[in-house]
Amino acid sequence: MSSPFAINGGACVAMVGKDCVAIACDLRLGLQSLTVSNNFPKIFSYGDVYLGLTGLATDVSTVSDLFRFKVNMYRLREERQISPQTMANLVSTSLYEKRFGPYFVSPVIAGINHTTGKPFICGFDSIGCIDFAKDFIVSGTASDQLFGTCEGLWEPDLEPDDLFETISQALLNAVDRDALSGWGAHVYIIEKDKVTKRLLKGRQD
Amino acid sequence: MNHLPQAWGRPRDDVYGPYDASYLQSGHPQTHTKSPIVTGTSVLAVKFQDGVVIAADNLASYGSLARFTDVKRLRPFNSKCIVGFGGDVSDMQYLDRLLNSLDVVENYSSEGHSLNAKNLHTYLSKVMYKRRSEINPLWNQMLVAGLDGDDKPFLSSIDLLGTTFSSPTLATGFGAHLAQPLLRKVADDESKVAGVTKERAIEAVKECMKVLFYRDARSLDRYSIAIITKEGGVELKEDEQLEGQSWAFAETIRGYGRTQEV
């Protein structure tokens, strides 16, 4: 159990709904079995695009800062917001630059493309291979559990409120079966003209 | 790929990391089989509407050396079943002696019936599981072919760990990777067996033996084949030659050693 991906723990999940997407993460930060913080969000916003990062906490911070810099530079040069698709390629190429000394993170992207109005989610491995999923993306130490709950609960074309309930139940029940994740959650419901962020208390043990 | 007998019974590389083979060079006398020496490769078998076809080539390899080219790996039992052996040949000969003595004992017993393929399979699985539990395995994987108590086609597998399973088509060793997918086209389900004729089953097995000879470096073009039916009993042919080979495809292979036109 010395995989860099499993030292700090954490979980993240994104889902597609009808004209909306959702992304959620837990709040735990740990050192092996010792919990150090219960307020360590793993979702970062870059304009209209949301990036979830699980894995080694130091890399989560580094990579989130790196993309804040890169996306700011993009916005200054292009004078427009970055689209989720462009962000996906940016993440992919940035991670592959470190092919032989990777950041130990498993990123997840969620957002709505404002040109097409279509929801978009995707996930990556730590060296930038993109997984374009039509349904949901999971990552972190509770990914097995998340696969189970998402595969069991998710259905196509969920309305924002139903999508919120689905992603929340999927995350909460998954992290309750993972010793390294949990201690509260952040859930973002992203619609065309509105983003709702909710804090879930969850089990505190 | 884990078809080589040398890889059987080892912890999986993808789970436990690369295997430490250093113990193999130990100078101390060995009392347990730690690795197979002279080995046989695949055994194939298919059930059909009123019986089973089983085949194996006649080669016993010593590592990569084709050491013995006339070894019968299909062993008949009480003229009603066939056991096809893959893996260590000395362990095969031991098991064959064991089965022959069992047959003698059974023939002397006053019970009115003889052992069928299902009974034989149960017996072999207990022998194999006992030996693995003593950490002294018999390094084989076997297919038992014949008829069960109701004279229905019976086909089942046993390996050195005592693992048993049954299926309309079975293949051991390299055949599990190369032949089994082809055989499953003939009968992928128990319900399909009733629709498979004897001729179709024999054709499929022979075709697979050919494919294996093309691609399995530890195989031979001389083989044994047996057909077990209620009516015909066991028809065992032990010196067959692979027919209809075509090496035309070899010309089209690029890469590895063959990178340019000669």
Next chain:
Amino acid sequence: MDSLLGSNPTLASNPAYSFSKAPYNSAADNKEHAFYPYTDNGGSTLGITGEDFCIIAGDTRSTSGYSINTRYSPKVFRIGGDDETGEGAHIILSVVGFAADGTALKERLNAIVKMYKYQHGKKISVKACAQRLATILYGKRFFPYYVTAILGGLDEDGKGALYSYDPVGSYEREQCRAAGAAASLIMPFLDNQVNYKNQYLPGTGEGHDLEPRQALPLPRHDVEQLVRDAFTSATERHIEVGDGLQMLVMTKNGIEELYHPLKRD
């Protein structure tokens, strides 16, 4: 001196030992074992109880590595039946992990349950059978049966009973349990859908004042549907799960067997 003491380095270099067999440093001398007596045959099992029934299910795929051994190798068995078919059995057992150990364990428990009936003139209770199974597993504490077992039946009051085990016999009575390769996928789904974990009654308060939704025993139809959903989901995301779903349903009328095809890819 060397010839007398043979090749034992501890004896040869240390004359303080007067006995012939000096303790030797096992850490240095011992090599990793040549033959590994276990393998993993994959697959998953699942058990759920209701008010007056108990369901144990398992997929029927058997694997070794990336190969499929067979598409039909049952993991759920009748225990204590009168004949080979299991007719008359009153206990069900599922085993997942190393299939050869699973078969051996099943046959041992079956023999013991039968002997109990012959010796005591009555069927063993599920509670007693559960304790006995724990003893069998612990009996091989230092060379374990590499299996996760789930035992089911009806208790003395006719209520559904389910016991789950680890490979060395630690056990517990539960309402529901998933085991095997896809246990980590199925278990949180069951927590949510059977025990209603993380579900609260709307409008009963704010935050921790919210009232949890009480878990009630589910009707048989709902449980069967949940089991099918759990396995189709697991089949979708786990390569070792698939081919077929075998379900044994234990009620006061005996044991019913159900089979549903699963994806074979």
